[in-house]
Amino acid sequence: MKDYDDKEILKLELKAVQIRKHIIEMLYRAKSGHPGGSLSAVDALVALYFVHMKHNPKKPDDPDRDRFILSKGHAAPALYAVLAESRYFNLNELESLREEGCMLQGHPACTEVPGVEASTGSLGHGLSFANGVALAGKLDKKNYQVYVMLGDGETDEGQVWEAVAVANHYKLDNITALIDRNYLQIDGNTEEVLKLESVRDRWSSFGWNVIEIDGHDIKKILKALDEAKAHKRQPTVIILYTTKGKGVSFMENNVDFHGVPPNEMERNIAIKELNLAEKKLETAQ
Amino acid sequence: MSKKEMLNPRKAYGEALIELGRKYKNLVVLDADLSKSTKTIMFAKKYPERFFEMGIAEANMMSCAAGFASCGKIPFASTFAVFATGRVYDQVRMDIAYSNANVKIFATHGGISVGKDGVSHQMLEDFALMRVLPNMTVMAPSDATQTKKIVHLMAEEYGPMYARVGRANAPLIYSNKDVEDLKIGKGLIVEDGSDITFITTGTMVEPALEAHKNLKNQGISAKVIDMHTIKPLDVQLILKSAKDTNAIITAEEHSIIGGLGAAVAETLMDNNICIKFFRMGIKDIFCESGSPADLLKKYELNEKYMVKKAQNLLKK
Ligand SMILES: Cc1ncc(C[n+]2csc(CCOP(=O)(O)OP(=O)(O)O)c2C)c(N)n1
Ligand SMILES: [Mg+2]
Numbered sequence: 001m002k003d004y005d006d007k008e009i010l011k012l013e014l015k016a017v018q019i020r021k022h023i024i025e026m027l028y029r030a031k032s033g034h035p036g037g038s039l040s041a042v043d044a045l046v047a048l049y050f051v052h053m054k055h056n057p058k059k060p061d062d063p064d065r066d067r068f069i070l071s072k073g074h075a076a077p078a079l080y081a082v083l084a085e086s087r088y089f090n091l092n093e094l095e096s097l098r099e100e101g102c103m104l105q106g107h108p109a110c111t112e113v114p115g116v117e118a119s120t121g122s123l124g125h126g127l128s129f130a131n132g133v134a135l136a137g138k139l140d141k142k143n144y145q146v147y148v149m150l151g152d153g154e155t156d157e158g159q160v161w162e163a164v165a166v167a168n169h170y171k172l173d174n175i176t177a178l179i180d181r182n183y184l185q186i187d188g189n190t191e192e193v194l195k196l197e198s199v200r201d202r203w204s205s206f207g208w209n210v211i212e213i214d215g216h217d218i219k220k221i222l223k224a225l226d227e228a229k230a231h232k233r234q235p236t237v238i239i240l241y242t243t244k245g246k247g248v249s250f251m252e253n254n255v256d257f258h259g260v261p262p263n264e265m266e267r268n269i270a271i272k273e274l275n276l277a278e279k280k281l282e283t284a285q
Numbered sequence: 286m287s288k289k290e291m292l293n294p295r296k297a298y299g300e301a302l303i304e305l306g307r308k309y310k311n312l313v314v315l316d317a318d319l320s321k322s323t324k325t326i327m328f329a330k331k332y333p334e335r336f337f338e339m340g341i342a343e344a345n346m347m348s349c350a351a352g353f354a355s356c357g358k359i360p361f362a363s364t365f366a367v368f369a370t371g372r373v374y375d376q377v378r379m380d381i382a383y384s385n386a387n388v389k390i391f392a393t394h395g396g397i398s399v400g401k402d403g404v405s406h407q408m409l410e411d412f413a414l415m416r417v418l419p420n421m422t423v424m425a426p427s428d429a430t431q432t433k434k435i436v437h438l439m440a441e442e443y444g445p446m447y448a449r450v451g452r453a454n455a456p457l458i459y460s461n462k463d464v465e466d467l468k469i470g471k472g473l474i475v476e477d478g479s480d481i482t483f484i485t486t487g488t489m490v491e492p493a494l495e496a497h498k499n500l501k502n503q504g505i506s507a508k509v510i511d512m513h514t515i516k517p518l519d520v521q522l523i524l525k526s527a528k529d530t531n532a533i534i535t536a537e538e539h540s541i542i543g544g545l546g547a548a549v550a551e552t553l554m555d556n557n558i559c560i561k562f563f564r565m566g567i568k569d570i571f572c573e574s575g576s577p578a579d580l581l582k583k584y585e586l587n588e589k590y591m592v593k594k595a596q597n598l599l600k601k
Contacts, residue, residue: 032401073405098401100575100583106403121405122372123341153318156340187318187326187338194318194340 022081027261030098036244038078047221060114071126072151073107088115124157134172153185167235168207176228177237182244215240289456292429299324301436323363351380366395366408382418395449396538403574413543415447423516424448425487434464472519478508482526489536496591532561541566
């Protein structure tokens with residue numbers, strides 16, 4: 001299996017910090033949106049878009065592209081920042097997130113934003129959509145892979161389990177589901193709201209190949225993605241153990257920052273912390 | 286601009302639930318991971334044993350509420366209006382409406398004034414979806430006082446019921462005394478007038494009251510009706526207004542298809558009434574993200590447009 005050069009990983013870690021800075025600025029300007037779940041999803045998105053996935057920002061409709069579907073649509077700022085950094089559209093679009101008449105909708109809209117595969121924001125739909133894309137790929141003898149990211153709380157939805165069954169039934173080995181396992185939803189801890197454990201046993205008893213890793217370790221994420229792609233005759237789920245609000249001290253594991261944007265002071269502190277992290281990585285380079 | 290006190294109808298819902306929880310020991314509350322937003326958390330803190338967190342699983346919540354109702358409980362099920370209607374339609378149709386179950390669906394965050402979350406969270410079809418279901422009562426209270434009263438009536442009267450409020454604070458229109466005699470299915474004349482009638486519901490009542498003042502200065506006398514109940518509709522009040530004034534404008538934070546405006550139009554046609562008529566609402570399109578004020582302006586749902594439409598309609 002392919003190994004990854006530490007220098008390359010450092011670069012990606014830097015990228016992740018920059019994405020986090022975009023997220024904070026976007027949400028601060030928009031005065032609304034979801035910091036916690038956006039920040040926890042960043043490292044997986046960086047691994048997917050800047051290394052693992054086969055995609056071409058100049059040809060967002062390429063029929064052979066790998067697909068990424070953000071089922072937890074409220075993490076749109078993370079997706080938009082990654083798409084902008086990949087040059088699907090201009091970086092300055094990020095400045096008008098959630099504004100009337102602007103491209104970047106509060107939740108992903110596939111009719112509005114190049115690179116957005118599915119319109120999400122109502123939780124629970126993404127894996128079903130991904131199944132359709134994966135089945136079409138098999139039918140057309142295409143080689144593309146389908147990636148879909150779900151929130152852990154999102155897997156409360158019954159529809160997710162209908163989709164889990166379908167992917168198993170059709171042996172959709174071209175699907176990789178990623179669960180952002182940050183243990184928080186809105187009303188509190190996932191285990192107190194509606195018990196999810198054992199997440200591993202649930203998915204594996206539905207016939208899925210299960211990989212569990214630290215969802216902020218980019219090297220491990222890349223290796224897991226390679227492993228998932230190589231795994232045949234079964235869909236794979238990667239359980240990403242993450243921290244909601246990752247990278248900003250006072251947002252980490254803080255359920256209050258699920259859907260509340262930073263105010264000016266909070267934004268300043270967050271940017272300061274992220275700048276510090278950036279410096280550290282730069283000197284390590 | 287109105288200088289009325291601003292109160293949150295969602296909070297009024299939470300307060301009403303606590304009052305009702307004391308009165309009805311068989312009242313239970315269900316929520317789908319949004320208790321802080323719908324304010325059912327207020328009930329959850331007071332009566333934890335009668336509060337049921339259902340997780341992000343709305344369809345399951347609705348059928349479960351119907352099960353509670355079949356055992357003589359009075360279940361209130363709450364989530365955002367999108368998830369309380371569209372996400373769960375078959376469950377509501379079979380287990381609640383068809384079964385004539387005593388389930389109370391109280392939805393928050395209705396309409397475009399939800400704002401920046403965008404289309405996925407802006408419910409503009411719920412009146413239509415709920416109105417076509419037999420047995421279902423459909424309501425949209427306009428301020429905190431009325432919300433509280435309507436929640437009380439929902440618990441007191443039997444039957445499947447749906448009520449929605451918006452996300453934002455709303456100017457206080459009514460005192461407790463004003464709503465004492467409020468009845469489900471009976472609209473209110475908030476301002477009387479002889480030239481034109483605004484038939485409004487929910488968040489559109491207040492802008493119509495502002496429009497009323499503005500039009501008065503121009504010598505136009507506008508009647509303002511608060512049609513808090515969209516079904517069963519107050520047909521007599523509509524017919525009387527059609528007789529007493531020369532034009533009717535309906536206004537709602539909803540698609541012009543299938544909601545209050547459509548229901549009023551059906552009523553007029555069914556009674557062979559031809560009158561100058563305009564429906565204010567969203568015109569068969571999905572909207573977008575934006576601040577509530579920006580969106581209400583862009584989609585022509587504020588008092589300025591009410592004044593303009595009234596002037597135009599009367600000129601014709
Ligand atoms: C069908 C549906 N129900 C409710 C919501 C409101 N909502 C938005 S985010 C969220 C919590 C999501 O928690 P989780 O999936 O764990 O996401 P994360 O922790 O990654 O933010 C809820 C309930 C929604 N968007 N869609
Ligand atoms: Mg979570």
